[in-house]
Amino acid sequence: MSDLLDLSAVEARAALDAKSISATELTSAYIKAAEETASLNNYVLLTPDHALAMAARADEKLAKGEAGLLEGIPLGVKDLFCTTGVATTACSRILQGFTPPYESTVTANLWAEGAVMLGKLNCDEFAMGSANETSAFGPAINPWQSAEKIDLVPGGSSGGSASAVAARSALMATGTDTGGSIRQPAAFCGVVGLKPTYGRCSRWGIVAFASSLDQAGPFTRTVADNALMLQAMASHDAKDSTSSVVQLQDVMAAVGQGVSGMKIGVPREYVMDGMDPDVMALWQQGQDWLRQAGAELVEVSLPHTKYALPTYYIIAPAEASSNLARYDGVRYGLRVEAGSLDQMYEATRAAGFGEEVQRRILIGTYVLSAGYYDAYYLKAQKVRRLIKQDFDTVFTTVDALLTPATPSAAFAVGRKIDDPVVNFLNDVFTVPANLAGLPGMSVPAGLNADGLPLGLQVLGKPYDEASLYRVAGVLEQATAFTATPTRRAGGAK
Amino acid sequence: MSQLVTGRTGDWEVVIGLEVHAQVSSQAKLFSGASASFGAAPNENVSLVDAAMPGMLPVINRECVYQAIRTGLGLKAQINLTSVFDRKNYFYADLPQGYQISQFKHSIVGAGVLRIVLADGSTRDIGIERLHLEQDAGKSMHDQHPSKSYIDLNRTGVALMEIVSRPDMRSAAEAAAFVRKLRSILRYLGTCDGNMEEGSLRADVNVSVRRTGAEFGTRTETKNLNSLRFIQQAIDYEVARQIELIEDGGTVDQETRLFDTNTGTTRTMRSKEDAHDYRYFPDPDLLPLVVTQKEVDDLAAALPELPDDIRDRLINDYGLSPYDASVITEERDTAEFYEAASAGQDRKLVANWMTVELFGALNKSGQSLSDCKISPAMLGGLVSLISDGTISGRIAKDVFADMFETGKDAASIVDEKGLKQVSDSGAIEALIDAVIAANMDKVEEYRGGKDKLFGFFVGQVMKQSGGQANPGMVNQILKSKLDS
Numbered sequence: 011m012s013d014l015l016d017l018s019a020v021e022a023r024a025a026l027d028a029k030s031i032s033a034t035e036l037t038s039a040y041i042k043a044a045e046e047t048a049s050l051n052n053y054v055l056l057t058p059d060h061a062l063a064m065a066a067r068a069d070e071k072l073a074k075g076e077a078g079l080l081e082g083i084p085l086g087v088k089d090l091f092c093t094t095g096v097a098t099t100a101c102s103r104i105l106q107g108f109t110p111p112y113e114s115t116v117t118a119n120l121w122a123e124g125a126v127m128l129g130k131l132n133c134d135e136f137a138m139g140s141a142n143e144t145s146a147f148g149p150a151i152n153p154w155q156s157a158e159k160i161d162l163v164p165g166g167s168s169g170g171s172a173s174a175v176a177a178r179s180a181l182m183a184t185g186t187d188t189g190g191s192i193r194q195p196a197a198f199c200g201v202v203g204l205k206p207t208y209g210r211c212s213r214w215g216i217v218a219f220a221s222s223l224d225q226a227g228p229f230t231r232t233v234a235d236n237a238l239m240l241q242a243m244a245s246h247d248a249k250d251s252t253s254s255v256v257q258l259q260d261v262m263a264a265v266g267q268g269v270s271g272m273k274i275g276v277p278r279e280y281v282m283d284g285m286d287p288d289v290m291a292l293w294q295q296g297q298d299w300l301r302q303a304g305a306e307l308v309e310v311s312l313p314h315t316k317y318a319l320p321t322y323y324i325i326a327p328a329e330a331s332s333n334l335a336r337y338d339g340v341r342y343g344l345r346v347e348a349g350s351l352d353q354m355y356e357a358t359r360a361a362g363f364g365e366e367v368q369r370r371i372l373i374g375t376y377v378l379s380a381g382y383y384d385a386y387y388l389k390a391q392k393v394r395r396l397i398k399q400d401f402d403t404v405f406t407t408v409d410a411l412l413t414p415a416t417p418s419a420a421f422a423v424g425r426k427i428d429d430p431v432v433n434f435l436n437d438v439f440t441v442p443a444n445l446a447g448l449p450g451m452s453v454p455a456g457l458n459a460d461g462l463p464l465g466l467q468v469l470g471k472p473y474d475e476a477s478l479y480r481v482a483g484v485l486e487q488a489t490a491f492t493a494t495p496t497r498r499a500g501g502a503k
Numbered sequence: 504m505s506q507l508v509t510g511r512t513g514d515w516e517v518v519i520g521l522e523v524h525a526q527v528s529s530q531a532k533l534f535s536g537a538s539a540s541f542g543a544a545p546n547e548n549v550s551l552v553d554a555a556m557p558g559m560l561p562v563i564n565r566e567c568v569y570q571a572i573r574t575g576l577g578l579k580a581q582i583n584l585t586s587v588f589d590r591k592n593y594f595y596a597d598l599p600q601g602y603q604i605s606q607f608k609h610s611i612v613g614a615g616v617l618r619i620v621l622a623d624g625s626t627r628d629i630g631i632e633r634l635h636l637e638q639d640a641g642k643s644m645h646d647q648h649p650s651k652s653y654i655d656l657n658r659t660g661v662a663l664m665e666i667v668s669r670p671d672m673r674s675a676a677e678a679a680a681f682v683r684k685l686r687s688i689l690r691y692l693g694t695c696d697g698n699m700e701e702g703s704l705r706a707d708v709n710v711s712v713r714r715t716g717a718e719f720g721t722r723t724e725t726k727n728l729n730s731l732r733f734i735q736q737a738i739d740y741e742v743a744r745q746i747e748l749i750e751d752g753g754t755v756d757q758e759t760r761l762f763d764t765n766t767g768t769t770r771t772m773r774s775k776e777d778a779h780d781y782r783y784f785p786d787p788d789l790l791p792l793v794v795t796q797k798e799v800d801d802l803a804a805a806l807p808e809l810p811d812d813i814r815d816r817l818i819n820d821y822g823l824s825p826y827d828a829s830v831i832t833e834e835r836d837t838a839e840f841y842e843a844a845s846a847g848q849d850r851k852l853v854a855n856w857m858t859v860e861l862f863g864a865l866n867k868s869g870q871s872l873s874d875c876k877i878s879p880a881m882l883g884g885l886v887s888l889i890s891d892g893t894i895s896g897r898i899a900k901d902v903f904a905d906m907f908e909t910g911k912d913a914a915s916i917v918d919e920k921g922l923k924q925v926s927d928s929g930a931i932e933a934l935i936d937a938v939i940a941a942n943m944d945k946v947e948e949y950r951g952g953k954d955k956l957f958g959f960f961v962g963q964v965m966k967q968s969g970g971q972a973n974p975g976m977v978n979q980i981l982k983s984k985l986d987s
Contacts, residue, residue: 378783
């Protein structure tokens with residue numbers, strides 16, 4: 011059985027097409043794996059009956075030779091994606107008991123291509139957090155452990171997604187990335203995570219955090235799987251006004267194309283004080299690998315990088331404070347009855363939202379207030395344009411950028427949660443891509459001295475995911491990343 | 504024209520600006536596919552987007568955009584090819600999103616002008632500051648249950664045009680004329696049905712008073728007035744209240760007020776201090792709204808002739824009085840009725856019959872022009888019988904009443920009842936001779952200098968003829984006989 015869990019999605023698809031395994035068999039193995047690794051708390055809801063029914067349908071399709079891109083591939087869905095008839099909570103008490111009568115466009119695309127839903131995955135409440143510690147279901151745990159065997163965070167907000175894919179309890183998973191919520195957990199858990207270009211995947215049916223930054227993307231164990239999943243997820247969607255009509259490139263083909271002749275920038279502003287020396291070393295190693303593969307590496311400058319975090323922490327909460335106004339106890343989710351309408355709002359939102367969500371709503375409300383709007387929100391929008399211009403300028407001379415994905419490896423559960431500002435720093439390398447709407451990818455590239463995975467980030471031009479897959483394909487090959495976490499399903503311990 | 508209001512301490516000038524909310528005539532709502540029709544059962548026309556379910560996103564309904572542009576063109580206003588939707592954030596039970604999508608800084612329509620017609624037929628141009636698109640909210644019902652409020656989301660998300668005037672009006676009558684004219688233009692354009700009872704058109708009035716030539720005074724805003732009468736009552740009350748307040752040494756507070764339809768008075772709804780901080784910011788779910796000049800040009804080319812243009816034509820080409828022209832052009836169907844009825848006829852005579860007899864009869868019977876039995880051709884037919892002398896004006900009134908009642912045309916009524924005017928000079932002479940013979944005493948008096956008796960003889964002859972004698976001929980023959 012452990013063999014089944016170690017198949018990549020591309021391999022599993024070949025085996026399914028060859029009838030050497032069945033979708034039901036593969037799905038059953040993953041259901042068992044999820045149960046086996048339940049202590050990681052990466053699923054908030056398992057839907058085994060649903061999964062087996064979908065697997066049976068996939069087997070029928072396979073038998074008829076009508077298989078879709080992801081026919082029979084069992085995957086997990088971040089609990090931010092609305093799924094018809096299956097509880098969707100954004101890991102918040104305020105959406106307790108909410109079961110949507112509609113399916114998000116992204117998950118609908120996945121099911122249309124034959125994917126099988128194993129269940130809903132843990133995440134930070136409303137995707138607000140970098141450690142998956144703000145979830146109403148408690149923290150998801152990273153399957154990787156250092157020598158001390160203490161529980162580590164899987165990163166966030168898509169912590170459950172990264173944890174499950176790494177632990178072999180999902181072959182792939184959906185995530186969303188507002189400031190690094192796919193790339194940072196992917197790096198912490200040693201898996202591949204892509205934040206596509208803003209507009210590439212429809213936001214329709216995904217619980218909104220910050221509309222101008224949110225973007226859905228795939229978590230996988232290999233770069234090729236990632237390209238495969240992106241193909242299935244991405245689409246133009248008339249129901250999302252910010253969805254792009256630009257066609258997705260042939261990303262599957264890009265994976266093996268190599269980087270020969272590519273010009274890759276290394277932004278000097280991404281060298282930060284107090285960065286883990288292992289991260290610095292890996293970044294240098296990554297540059298060497300790419301150079302050896304025929305790319306030209308050049309130092310570039312993104313002068314406004316240092317303003318990215320403060321800009322992000324104004325814009326994201328501003329949008330969130332408005333996006334989360336709909337959770338008011340009137341129509342769905344939690345309601346705490348009280349004397350007047352205003353009291354009901356207060357009681358419901360105080361009980362329904364966790365501390366981090368409340369903090370961001372307060373910040374967002376503040377920066378949009380009369381008298382502060384110009385100094386905060388408007389200024390942040392101006393800086394956002396400057397950050398975007400930095401990238402536009404750099405991309406006139408280079409094809410992609412190589413940076414670390416995170417300043418450090420995964421940390422212990424509970425270690426940083428007391429200091430929200432330190433938590434915010436996790437996003438320092440990932441946030442600029444969200445502000446600029448660019449695609450970014452985190453690829454596992456090695457282990458640190460404690461044996462924990464580290465990731466490198468590749469950033470590209472808008473709608474040029476193909477270049478990311480070219481670079482990531484080379485890094486994957488050079489790294490030969492074969493290590494697996496200790497708390498995985500099915501593996502030899 | 505002076506329109507000052509006299510207080511205890513002198514004269515005051517009234518300054519009025521209006522914000523009119525007009526519901527866009529459209530199949531679907533501004534950002535969702537749900538029906539925008541009126542009168543459905545509660546919560547029947549509610550989409551997932553309207554109910555602000557998690558993850559739902561707005562998508563602009565292009566037809567609503569076009570309706571706003573048509574209206575802007577009708578107001579001779581600037582059309583902004585790029586505009587931006589903002590979120591206006593506040594909590595209320597009938598506002599599912601927790602914000603209203605509106606246009607705050609960059610509206611789709613900019614400055615324009617509206618020509619109002621006053622009671623004496625004179626006109627005045629009132630500035631339009633802007634027109635923007637926004638979502639309507641739902642309806643809270645507080646009278647359905649002893650302790651709970653019920654919410655109907657049918658209106659939630661329906662497209663509204665908010666039309667903001669400059670503070671150019673100086674009396675309640677001008678404000679009413681503004682709304683009447685705006686309603687007329689909206690109905691001509693088909694961009695709003697103008698139905699004030701159903702709430703399709705409602706106004707917020709901003710009122711202040713000042714000494715002539717002084718700076719603007721502090722204004723109050725009275726919300727949500729849904730009839731011309733209420734608009735005028737609210738303004739009159741506010742003007743009197745503010746003048747009294749200032750003359751008593753007080754100051755007007757800038758505040759939002761509510762109008763009580765039962766008492767005709769206004770009262771404080773919320774003061775400036777309690778004003779919401781709406782935290783406007785551009786809606787990140789929507790891209791800036793871009794329209795092309797070609798789209799605007801195409802809409803302009805397809806626009807119907809507007810009331811001001813028709814009115815000018817009726818005055819200049821047909822010679823109608825400004826008053827008649829205004830009355831006839833206020834509604835599109837009336838103007839079209841008139842054009843059809845008066846084609847090939849005496850234009851002024853048709854206007855007269857329409858504004859006096861037809862409108863009078865409609866008013867009296869409570870009917871509208873569309874359910875009236877008289878068609879444009881029938882009214883034209885009646886006027887043609889008058890013009891060619893077949894019937895007299897007096898007989899025509901009886902024929903009209905019959906037409907209005909039965910729906911028969913004038914010619915057949917005249918035939919059936921034998922109402923044709925008598926223009927046979929022999930017959931009229933005989934009638935005159937009989938009247939003279941029967942009133943010899945009065946003939947003597949007349950010939951003795953009592954000229955006024957001429958009218959008596961005319962009346963007698965007409966009476967004898969059953970009203971059918973040609974009055975011109977009666978006059979002429981009678982005069983020659985009496986004076987001979």
